[in-house]
Amino acid sequence: MAEGSTGERDFRPVKSAYRALDVLEAMANGPATLSELSRTLEIPKSSLHGLLRTLTERGWVAPTNGGNRFRLGVRALQVGARFVDEDELVAQVAPSLDRLAAVTGETVQHARLDGDRVVYLAKRDSAHPVRIISSIGSRLPAHATALGKSLLATRDDETLHSILHPPLVALTTHTLTDWEPLAADLAATRERGYAVDDQEAAEGLRCFAVAVPTGRGPRATQPSTDAISVSVPTFRLQEGREEELVSALLAERARITGFAPSW
Numbered sequence: 001m002a003e004g005s006t007g008e009r010d011f012r013p014v015k016s017a018y019r020a021l022d023v024l025e026a027m028a029n030g031p032a033t034l035s036e037l038s039r040t041l042e043i044p045k046s047s048l049h050g051l052l053r054t055l056t057e058r059g060w061v062a063p064t065n066g067g068n069r070f071r072l073g074v075r076a077l078q079v080g081a082r083f084v085d086e087d088e089l090v091a092q093v094a095p096s097l098d099r100l101a102a103v104t105g106e107t108v109q110h111a112r113l114d115g116d117r118v119v120y121l122a123k124r125d126s127a128h129p130v131r132i133i134s135s136i137g138s139r140l141p142a143h144a145t146a147l148g149k150s151l152l153a154t155r156d157d158e159t160l161h162s163i164l165h166p167p168l169v170a171l172t173t174h175t176l177t178d179w180e181p182l183a184a185d186l187a188a189t190r191e192r193g194y195a196v197d198d199q200e201a202a203e204g205l206r207c208f209a210v211a212v213p214t215g216r217g218p219r220a221t222q223p224s225t226d227a228i229s230v231s232v233p234t235f236r237l238q239e240g241r242e243e244e245l246v247s248a249l250l251a252e253r254a255r256i257t258g259f260a261p262s263w
Contacts, residue, residue, distance in 0.1 A: 019047070020051060022041050023061070024060060024076065026040055027061065027070065027071060028072065028139075031070060033068055034048060034049065034052065058075060059074055059075035060072070061073050084136070090121050092256060093122065093226065093256060096228060097122055097228065098124065099248075099252060100228070100230060100248055100249070101124035101126075103248050104230050104244070105126060105127050106128075106230050106231060106232045106236075107124065107125055107230070107231045108123070108124045109229050110122040110123070110227070110229075111145075111229070113142060113148065113224075113226075115163065116141060116143070116164055118145055118227075120136055120137065120139075123135075141168065143176060144175045144197070145200070145201045145207065145209075146195040146208055146231075147209045147227045149197065149209070150209040150211040151223070151225070151227050153195060153211070154211050155223045157183070159223075160183075160186070164182075171200065171201050174200045176200065193250065194209065194246055194249060195209045195210070196208055197209070199234065204233055205232070206234050207229050207232075208229060208242070208246050209228065209229035209230075210228060210249045210252075211223075211226070212224060212227055212228055212253060212257065214226070228252065
């Protein structure tokens with residue numbers, strides 16, 4: 001159908017479909033009772049009960065062992081896993097994650113910007129007993145993570161103002177929640193070519209990230225949608241360690257894109 005056609009102008013969202021998606025997205029944050037979902041989503045319990053029963057029969061939702069709470073079902077896992085398996089950039093970045101994990105011995109991650117948050121698409125765990133606890137599919141505020149800040153730095157101020165709405169949420173006492181310090185941090189990120197999360201997402205954790213432009217060579221596009229990172233507990237950051245981790249990240253970005261993109 002052509003853009004701007006009558007059918008597109010007359011489009012009306014299907015309320016029941018929206019509600020079903022609202023339920024699934026709410027459960028991505030964890031199991032919930034009927035009452036909790038009703039309050040959070042402002043859906044009457046009578047309507048929500050039938051919706052949950054339908055989603056349960058189709059495998060998208062499942063009751064917990066106690067039976068009074070609901071969680072995502074196996075169908076959600078099947079669809080989510082298929083998304084990751086079929087995503088071209090996830091496959092393109094995977095060898096770099098493997099190399100980074102082997103070279104650094106630290107936790108490495110791949111995430112994508114989604115609005116004002118980053119979604120984790122892939123991860124390689126550290127071999128050390130003290131490591132990051134995170135999971136594929138989890139979402140964190142972009143301004144509080146190195147992954148997110150590396151991606152925000154590829155956007156102009158007008159776009160950033162449309163994405164971010166201060167005061168921003170604080171995950172730790174170190175999180176930058178006001179525009180001026182965050183803008184200064186993003187400017188520094190552009191200047192040095194990588195982003196730093198200095199205990200802004202989790203106390204005692206420092207993270208370094210680089211944005212990965214889509215495509216290769218001169219055809220690589222900006223602003224970037226994806227980024228890769230290396231995270232390390234602050235007690236393992238001996239002198240010179242940051243430079244080693246950043247050098248490894250920059251080398252993998254060059255391998256992925258076939259060139260060193262300008263900021």
